[in-house]
Amino acid sequence: MAFEALTEREKKILGCLISHYVRSADPVGSRAIANKFRLGISPATIRNTMQDLEEMGLVQQPHTSAGRIPTDAGYRIFVDYLLRQEPLTDAEKAAIKDGLRVGAGGVDTILEQTSRVLADLSDHLGISITPQLDDSVLCRIELIQMSEGKLLVVLAFRSGLARTILLEVDAAISRLELEQMGQVLNEKLSGLTLGHIRKTIQERLVDSGGSPKLLRLFIDDDSDIWNNLGSSRMHIGGTEKIIFQPEFADRENLKDLMKMLHQESGLIQLLQDKSNKNSGIIITIGAENRAKEIQSCSVVSASYSAGNTTGTIGIIGPTRMPYGKLMSLVKYAARQLSKVMKGK
Amino acid sequence: MAFEALTEREKKILGCLISHYVRSADPVGSRAIANKFRLGISPATIRNTMQDLEEMGLVQQPHTSAGRIPTDAGYRIFVDYLLRQEPLTDAEKAAIKDGLRVGAGGVDTILEQTSRVLADLSDHLGISITPQLDDSVLCRIELIQMSEGKLLVVLAFRSGLARTILLEVDAAISRLELEQMGQVLNEKLSGLTLGHIRKTIQERLVDSGGSPKLLRLFIDDDSDIWNNLGSSRMHIGGTEKIIFQPEFADRENLKDLMKMLHQESGLIQLLQDKSNKNSGIIITIGAENRAKEIQSCSVVSASYSAGNTTGTIGIIGPTRMPYGKLMSLVKYAARQLSKVMKGK
DNA sequence: TATTGGCACTCTTCTCCTACGAGTGATAAA
DNA sequence: TTTATCACTCGTAGGAGAAGAGTGCCAATA
Structure with missing residues (x-):
């Protein structure tokens, strides 16, 4: 399995086999390799090598008397050691x-x-x-009252992303409360990453002076904001x-x-x-x-x-x-x- | 093609044929219908009727000596006249x-x-x-400066939907300008549907007193906000x-x-x-x-x-x-x- | 000793053929 | 008008056989 254990020839043939198979999607035989890639060795030799590769678990036969196809392990070797990136046009x-x-x-x-x-x-x-979003830095949080009982929270992140989430509030909210709460949130939270906020939200907001009924929306353990927004x-x-x-x-x-x-x-x-x-x-x-x-x-x-x-x-x-x-x-x-x- | 032109028997057989075909996905023969739905008529009679249905273009044969399958027209008749809604469990x-x-x-x-x-x-x-969104009533619009040159516009609709869009601004914007602009936008636009706004945005905002460089973002003919947001x-x-x-x-x-x-x-x-x-x-x-x-x-x-x-x-x-x-x-x-x- | 050509063998696939069965249309009887 | 019957059509399933691809092994070779 280790790459070093492979002979130069085995590497070469594994490489040829894979690049041919990727194109054709058909099991690759020894003759096909000998014809397509002029390696200067005969099909018989290639066959012997392919048997070795099979013993190492790098290629396999779908059935007797079919050519070989690469195994996952074969692809792995190919990708790790043999692959040359094809430049883009x-x-x-x-x-x-x-x-x-x-x-x-x-x-x-x-x-x-x-x-x-x-x-x-x-x-x-x-x-x-x-x-x-977890690693995204919150740059601003905004509260918008959409109607009685519906509060839209907008989170803007420094990466240019923005997310909105709709919260339900039981009690009526005054304009003043809302503004105040917005200020508190921005003061305490902006500049932090969402992940950080999620973990420390409790301590940060307790006794922060916001209105209790609003505060609860943000502190509660199962608050939709912090739990569902990260996805x-x-x-x-x-x-x-x-x-x-x-x-x-x-x-x-x-x-x-x-x-x-x-x-x-x-x-x-x-x-x-x-x-x-x-x-x-x-x-x-x-x-x-x-x-x-x-x-x-x-x-x-x-x-x-x-x-x-x-x-x-x-x-x-x-x-x-x-x-x-x-x-x-x-x-x-x-x-x-x-x-x-x-x-x- | 008209439903009225169909005899009672033809309707019945079309209905049986379709409901059988929907299940089996195989062309339906006269025997199958006779066996499955006890209509009290023989396969031969059913065959005759099916020939009539075929002439009317409601069913067709994939090939000679196969059963019939419904045509689009057949389904149409079925849906319009014969269908009885199946209650949900x-x-x-x-x-x-x-x-x-x-x-x-x-x-x-x-x-x-x-x-x-x-x-x-x-x-x-x-x-x-x-x-x-075109028919959605805008209930609030909010502007958030995310960094120099990046302005986040949040539109909240009465239906509970919210959309955000990121705009690029060339010049620096002062906090005052932003707040002022926000006020103007809410005054002039909230309560209107997005479609309405799109059509009348020019007249509504010209000479509205907002800062010209910000105003331009909302008025320009190819403004991303109104054009791309409706989707x-x-x-x-x-x-x-x-x-x-x-x-x-x-x-x-x-x-x-x-x-x-x-x-x-x-x-x-x-x-x-x-x-x-x-x-x-x-x-x-x-x-x-x-x-x-x-x-x-x-x-x-x-x-x-x-x-x-x-x-x-x-x-x-x-x-x-x-x-x-x-x-x-x-x-x-x-x-x-x-x-x-x-x-x- | 490593490589090669040759060869018998295996296994899949393609094609051809046939038999079968499902279903029809038509006809004549009920 | 409906039905039983029968000849006919056509798709499909199944089997036989040939073709082809590829192998593994062995003996010859360089």
Whole structure:
């Protein structure tokens, strides 16, 4: 399994096999490799090597007398050691830049564009996730009375994100109370991250001088504001393309994927889990994914920065994906996105 | 084609044929009808009648020596004249009520739940669309300076909806200017519908006394606020179920559907187009749909009220759908949704 | 000793063929 | 007007066989 244990030839053949398989989606035979990549060795030799690779668990045969296909472990070696990033064409770069051009509507619109562009250029699923609010610095909080009993809370973050939430109030509220409460909240909370606020809200607001009935809305343990507001949003593009990948000819596979896609929280976790720990491109292959629904898929993701927080974008597709290309794509898109967000 | 031209027997057989076909998804033969529905007539008689129905264009044969399947026109007759709504079970009613129970996060969360519930109970696609802002009454507008050059505009509507939009400002803005501008905007605009505001914004704000550089953001012809804010949002549920409907075994069909689903604006138009004109349940069958991508699908939709505006919910599936059940479902859900929204 | 050509073997896939069955339309009898 | 019957059509399921791809192994080779 260790990369060092592989001979030069084994590496080369694993590489050829994978890059051929990614294109063809059919098991790759020794002859195919010998013909396509002029390695100067005969099919028979390649066969021997392929047997070795199979013993190491890097490739497998769907059935006797078929060619080989890579295993998850094989892809892993490929991605970690053999992969060379494929540079993007000028057209592709342009498409990304155009797609992310600052439009109206703020962060959400841009992210929707991003997932669209990623999907279009990759023919796989493009995913984008809003920055994590937990690390976002609150820059202002505003209270708006919409009617008796309905109070709109607006939270504006330094990263350019804004969230609104509607609260129910039992008692009537005077204009004065509202203004006062707003002042208190801004004094005590602005400049802090949402995560920080969530943890320390109790101590910060007790005895702060706000009106008790309003105060309760913000302090209560199960206050909707702090508990539900942190969740990120997600955009998906390319569903209409991914269904043509041969691995999704089986409806059960497709079902798993679809289920995953519409189960927002799970997917967000899936992508954020990883991106947090590392700052570069993260590639998760097949069974490495926690969620069993997509263990026949791989995820290529990267984080982008927005203000002092980060969000995540990525591409999801079958493990048989052009990793080199997709890495460049995601990397470039993440960088562009960070730039655009800074401009915001 | 006219309903009156049909004999009693023809109506009956059309009805039997459709309700059988909806279940089986297979062409229905004369024997099947004779066996399943004890009509007291022989298969031969039924065959004769089916020939008549075919001449009228209400049913068709996929090929010689297959049973019949309904045409769009057949479904139309069925829906308009023969359909009896299937009452919901208590469990179903409970599921809807539970699903729509007021949760945190306001309108969007509820609508997401709604689409989920509709999908779960129908095994088709559940769609929900936010109320049209154009008819929504603005109850307050708030300006928040997020940093130099970034201005957050918050619009709160009486229906409980809120929208934020981020604007770029060239020049520095003083606190005073901002407050003044906020006052002017609220004075001049609150109490009006967004649509009204859009049309009359020029006259209303010219010479209103606000700071010119701020004023420009709101008056300019291509101001992002009024142009881009009106668009509704949409939620979809049930994608993982619909792919098992036999009509989507063909990947091309599935692709068309998926394309449609992710093309938000088109879909919103599709559903809203109709719901506006009529206040009850709207059913659009197959080729009656404008968008050619879903001309093998039917749409059952209804509008709900929120404040003084309306939004739309609906179900999309193959034309072979249990119209009676889905009508009841959508109707009940829309009514519940209106109730919940009123409570908001 | 590593590589290669050759060969027998395996397994899938494609095609052709047939038999079957479902369903019809027409006709003649009830 | 309805029904029983029968010949006919056409899609589908199943099986046989051929083709093809690819392997593993072995003996020859450089």
